[in-house]
Amino acid sequence: MYFDYNATHPICNEVVDTITDILNVSGNPSSAHKHGRFAKDRIEEAREIIADYLGISYKELIFTSGGTESNVLGLLGYCSLNLEADDKVLYSGLEHPSLLGVIHQLKSQGLNCVKVNCNTSGSIDMDDFKSKLVDAKLVTIMYVNNETGIQNPVGEIGKLCAKNKVIFHCDCVQALSKTAIDLSNIDLASFSGHKIGGLKGVGFLFKKSHIKLSPLFPKSTQEKGHRGGTENVTGILSMASAIKSDAKLDYVRDLRDYFENQLSERIECVQISGKSETRVGNTSNVYFPDCSGESLIFSLDMKGICVSLGSACAAGSISPSHVLLEMGFSESRAKSTVRFSFGKYNTKEEVDFLLDNLDQIINRIKK
Numbered sequence: 001m002y003f004d005y006n007a008t009h010p011i012c013n014e015v016v017d018t019i020t021d022i023l024n025v026s027g028n029p030s031s032a033h034k035h036g037r038f039a040k041d042r043i044e045e046a047r048e049i050i051a052d053y054l055g056i057s058y059k060e061l062i063f064t065s066g067g068t069e070s071n072v073l074g075l076l077g078y079c080s081l082n083l084e085a086d087d088k089v090l091y092s093g094l095e096h097p098s099l100l101g102v103i104h105q106l107k108s109q110g111l112n113c114v115k116v117n118c119n120t121s122g123s124i125d126m127d128d129f130k131s132k133l134v135d136a137k138l139v140t141i142m143y144v145n146n147e148t149g150i151q152n153p154v155g156e157i158g159k160l161c162a163k164n165k166v167i168f169h170c171d172c173v174q175a176l177s178k179t180a181i182d183l184s185n186i187d188l189a190s191f192s193g194h195k196i197g198g199l200k201g202v203g204f205l206f207k208k209s210h211i212k213l214s215p216l217f218p219k220s221t222q223e224k225g226h227r228g229g230t231e232n233v234t235g236i237l238s239m240a241s242a243i244k245s246d247a248k249l250d251y252v253r254d255l256r257d258y259f260e261n262q263l264s265e266r267i268e269c270v271q272i273s274g275k276s277e278t279r280v281g282n283t284s285n286v287y288f289p290d291c292s293g294e295s296l297i298f299s300l301d302m303k304g305i306c307v308s309l310g311s312a313c314a315a316g317s318i319s320p321s322h323v324l325l326e327m328g329f330s331e332s333r334a335k336s337t338v339r340f341s342f343g344k345y346n347t348k349e350e351v352d353f354l355l356d357n358l359d360q361i362i363n364r365i366k367k
């Protein structure tokens, strides 16, 4: 039983049909012959579908290998071409490691990267943001956090950036198909296919037309010079198919809420991080006092139940989640926290099975 949708969403049923068909497409989209043209046309159809879904122009999409590359292309590609040493870049400590890695590199190149604080409930501290926005050239703040599901006030951040003529990059990987996304005041935004039920290894960067980027690969010719390498035709089509598929948001939110209500009734002292904040409907980040999160996920795994300790990238390492530490929680709380992320293929019976097992395992661990 799978409750780890934020790590990766199972491939959607409709996507399986789409990719089975496309496996017969053998052409390279750059080839001029009919097989190449056919593959290119399929990519352009996918581009239109994704652009329509987001209410943007198809010209504003650059296909990439996923959220990580989109973050790197968006930030590094923008900074390399447009910023100089000492220019101020604002970021939050809640960001995904792929983004914090770029910040680390930008710092080493002499940019003045300034961290915006978050409040204890896990969203951006807007007073701190406003005071630090002065003189900033670029802001990067995520839409939805992958560990807590908390939504940042991206609409307000975007408006302030636009008013102050600051470029705004937003990691939207965990927002896609979980909440409505308004890109009107966002200049650059990262997305990933496998978080919504498409294949792994594909994603896209939204880039407003006036923004200029330096490509990550020298002499790039694909994606209008923004990216090099033969396009991942199957992956791109899988992403367009997944975006069209019904995410059943109300159904998933009901399941998550049922889980949280039952959990609080059945297990003493559990605490749900960010419960008072605006959250997407599929994520539950739960603190189990006096229980090791690692023991818990191992015991659940033995029962055939898949959950995560924190972000997927941190799983397997015993270091506590940087997101929970950033929210001001202690190391010991962070190490006793487990992330449950639900999706449309989960059922109430599965959630009941999860609850029963959690009950038993926690009683055993505490004894």
Ligand SMILES: Cc1ncc(COP(=O)(O)O)c(C=O)c1O
Residues within 6 Å of the ligand: 006, 007, 065, 066, 067, 068, 069, 071, 096, 098, 142, 144, 145, 146, 171, 173, 174, 191, 192, 193, 194, 201, 202, 203, 311, 312, 313
């Ligand atoms: C918020 C966020 N950004 C970026 C990524 C990276 O996406 P990808 O796995 O497609 O590289 C992830 C994946 O966990 C994520 O949750």
